[in-house]
Amino acid sequence: MRPDAFAAALAPATVTGPPGAREAAAPVLARAGWTPEPERILFAGNGRQAIAAAIAALVPMGERLGVEALTYPVVRGIAARLGVTLVPLPMDEHGLVPEALREARVRAVYVQPTLHNPLGVTMPPARHAALAAVLDELDIYAIEDAVYAFLRDDPPLAASAPARTLVVDSLSKRLSPGLTLGFVVTPARGVGDRVAAALRSGGWAAGGFALAAATGWMADGTVADLVRAKRRDAAERQRIVGKILDGYSVRADPNAYHCWWELPEPWRAETFVAAAARHGIAVTPAAAFAVSPAHSPNAVRLALAAPPVDALSAASEVLAAVARGEYAGVE
Numbered sequence: 129m130r131p132d133a134f135a136a137a138l139a140p141a142t143v144t145g146p147p148g149a150r151e152a153a154a155p156v157l158a159r160a161g162w163t164p165e166p167e168r169i170l171f172a173g174n175g176r177q178a179i180a181a182a183i184a185a186l187v188p189m190g191e192r193l194g195v196e197a198l199t200y201p202v203v204r205g206i207a208a209r210l211g212v213t214l215v216p217l218p219m220d221e222h223g224l225v226p227e228a229l230r231e232a233r234v235r236a237v238y239v240q241p242t243l244h245n246p247l248g249v250t251m252p253p254a255r256h257a258a259l260a261a262v263l264d265e266l267d268i269y270a271i272e273d274a275v276y277a278f279l280r281d282d283p284p285l286a287a288s289a290p291a292r293t294l295v296v297d298s299l300s301k302r303l304s305p306g307l308t309l310g311f312v313v314t315p316a317r318g319v320g321d322r323v324a325a326a327l328r329s330g331g332w333a334a335g336g337f338a339l340a341a342a343t344g345w346m347a348d349g350t351v352a353d354l355v356r357a358k359r360r361d362a363a364e365r366q367r368i369v370g371k372i373l374d375g376y377s378v379r380a381d382p383n384a385y386h387c388w389w390e391l392p393e394p395w396r397a398e399t400f401v402a403a404a405a406r407h408g409i410a411v412t413p414a415a416a417f418a419v420s421p422a423h424s425p426n427a428v429r430l431a432l433a434a435p436p437v438d439a440l441s442a443a444s445e446v447l448a449a450v451a452r453g454e455y456a457g458v459e
Contacts, residue, residue, distance in 0.1 A: 142333070143170045143171055143172075143324045143327045143328060143333050143334075144169075144170065144171070144324075145169075145171045145334070145339055145343070146336075146339065146340065146343065148343060148347065149171065149339060149343045150166035150167065150169045151166050152343050152346040152347040153166070153169050153171075153311060153343075153346055154166045154169065155346075156302075156346045156351050156352070157169070157274075157295070157297055157311060157313065159274075159277060159281070159282065159283055159284050159287070160281045160282060160283045161283040161287050162283055162284055162286060162287040164286075164295070164313040165316070168313050168314050168315070168316065168320065169311060169312075169313055170311070170312045170313075170314065170320070170323055170324055170327060171309060171310065171311060171327075171333065171334040171339055172309075172310030172311065172312060172327055172332050172333065172334055173308075173309070173310060173332055173333065173334050173335060173338070174298055174300060174308045174309070174310045175273075175275050175296060175297065175298025175300055175308070175310045176202050176206070176310070177310050177327070177330070177332035178296040178297070178298065178310035178311060178312045178332070179200075179202070179203065179206060179238070179271065179273065179296050180206045180209075180210070180326075180330060180332060181312060181323055181326040181327045181330060181332050182271045182294045182296055182312055182323060182326075183203075183206060183207065183210055183212060183236070183238070183271065184210055184326040184330060185294075185319055185322035185323040185325070185326045186235060186236040186269050186271070186294070186319065186322075187210070187212045187235045187236050188235070189210065189211035189212065190211055190212075190213075191212060191213070191234075191235045192212070192213045192214075192215050192232070192233060192234045192235060193207060193212050193213070193214055193215065193234055193235065193236055193237070193238060194214075194215045194217050194228075194229060194232050194234035194236070194237035194238070195214050195215065195216060195217065195237070195238045195239075195419060196216070196217055196219050196223070196224050196238075196239060196240065196244065197216040197217060197218060197219060197418065197419055197420070197423075198219070198244075198246060198247060198414065198417040198418055198419075198424075198425075199214075199216075199238070199240070199417060199419060200240065200245050200273065200417070201416050201417055203238055204419065214419050215232050215233075215234050215419075216418075216419035216420055217229065217232060217237070219247070219249070221249065222249065222251055222252055222254075222255045223239075223240075223241060223244060223249045223250070223251040223255055224237075224239050224241075224251075224255075224259065226255070226258045226259040226261070226262040227262070229262050229263075229266060229268075230262065230265075230266065234268065235268060236268055236269045236270065236271060237263075237268065237269075237270050237271070238270075238271045238273065239259075239270055239271070239272060239273070239285070240272075240273045240276075241255075241256065241259075241272060241284065241285045242274060242276065242277040242280055242282055242284065243276035243277060243279060243280060243381055243383070243384045245275075245276065245386065245417075245429075246386060246388050246412070246414075246417050246429035247379060247388050248379055248380050248381040248384045248386065248387060248388055249381075250280060250282055250381060251285070253283070253288075256283070256285050256287070256288040256289075257288055259285065259288075259289070260285070260288040260289035260292065263289050263292040263293075264289070264292060268292070269292050269293065269294060269315075269319065270285060270289065270292055270293045270294070271293075271294050271296060272284055272285045272286055272293050272294065272295045272296065273296055273297075274295050274296065274297045275296070275297055275298050275300070275301055276301060276384065276385070277297070278301070278302055278355050278358075278359075279358070279359055279362055279383045279384060279385070280381075280383050286313065290315060290316070291315050291316065291317070291318075292315065293315065294312055294313065294314055294315065294319065294323065295311070295312070295313040296310070296311065296312055296313075297310070297311045297313070298310050298311065299342055299351065301358075301385070301433075302351055302354055302355055302358065303345070303351065303354060307338075307341075307342075308338070309334055309338055309339060309342040310332075310334065312327070359383065362383055362384060362385050362432070362433070363382055363383060364437070365385070365432040365433070365437065365440060366380055366381075366382050366383070366384065366387070366432065367382075368437065368440060368441050368444065369387060369430065369432060369440065369444050370382075370387075372441065372444040372445055372448055373387075373389070373444060373447075373448055376389060376392065376448075376451065377389070377390040377391075377392070378390075384432075385431065385432050385433040386429055386430060386431050386432060386433075387429070387430050387432065388427055388428075388429055388430075389411075389427055389428050389429075389430060390425065390426065390427045391426050391427060391428065391451070392451060395426070395451065396426060397413035397414050397415065397424070397425075397426055397427060397428055398413055398415070400413075400428060400450070400451070401413050401428060403450050404446075404447060404450060407443075407446050407450070409443045409446060409447060410431075411428045411429065411430055411431075411447070412428060412429045412431070413427075413428055414426070414427045414428065414429075416429075417429070430444075430447075
């Protein structure tokens with residue numbers, strides 16, 4: 129790296145980034161029918177910090193944030209630290225049910241419209257339109273978590289509700305957890321200054337070196353190349369797991385890096401997690417994603433991205449055998 133470039137990368141970063149950063153990020157964040165305006169993009173250290181800043185900007189301490197009844201677990205911790213109460217909202221096979229917002233009395237809603245974690249559900253266009261209409265009716269904003277959306281080509285909720293949606297995203301899934309950068313795309317009017325202030329005051333702005341490096345990778349096509357490779361990889365991993373677990377109640381999008389397994393009797397989620405752990409396999413019980421853990425379904429999430437493909441195949445075979453009761457562990 130040139131000394132001048134290295135010195136610039138070590139300088140304090142702003143939430144709007146150095147020259148060219150927003151222009152490099154816009155096509156990376158773009159989805160079918162939607163490309164963010166560069167001036168609406170703000171940078172955070174990672175996706176979690178982007179979510180925290182969006183919540184802090186929209187929901188005052190002591191107020192309520194709507195979330196899907198099963199949601200990204202980190203949001204629970206963020207809300208607790210910000211003094212925000214989470215309100216679980218029902219879902220169906222198309223995702224969050226918009227009508228539930230009318231009775232929820234929330235200041236905003238956090239939602240995962242594309243490749244929901246953990247269910248893998250993607251909202252169809254009609255559900256986007258219905259949710260956009262309710263957001264307008266109630267005069268509230270949605271925080272759209274798009275961290276897995278790069279694996280599909282669907283338009284975001286922001287395309288249907290551009291004045292009501294903050295999009296949060298990250299490079300962590302596109303690159304790796306250790307090489308990350310967070311993004312908040314704000315609506316054209318209303319909340320951009322509040323999000324920028326939350327990023328600064330929370331200490332959630334991106335570091336200069338990481339931002340400079342990520343800008344280079346976005347601009348030179350490295351991120352786009354990795355996205356294409358990861359799409360192929362995710363599809364292959366789903367094919368492997370789907371073949372081995374065929375016949376079980378497994379819900380999965382063919383493009384996702386995770387799947388949702390509704391366990392057969394007599395298994396209970398926590399018991400199955402313990403049995404899998406005895407074989408060196410980590411799976412996550414539904415209670416980890418439930419806003420109200422006491423009402424969580426009898427299911428587990430399987431994360432497919434991390435292990436080598438041969439290890440994923442072997443682990444899936446073991447889990448299928450455990451489910452059939454061929455290994456000890458049923459209680």
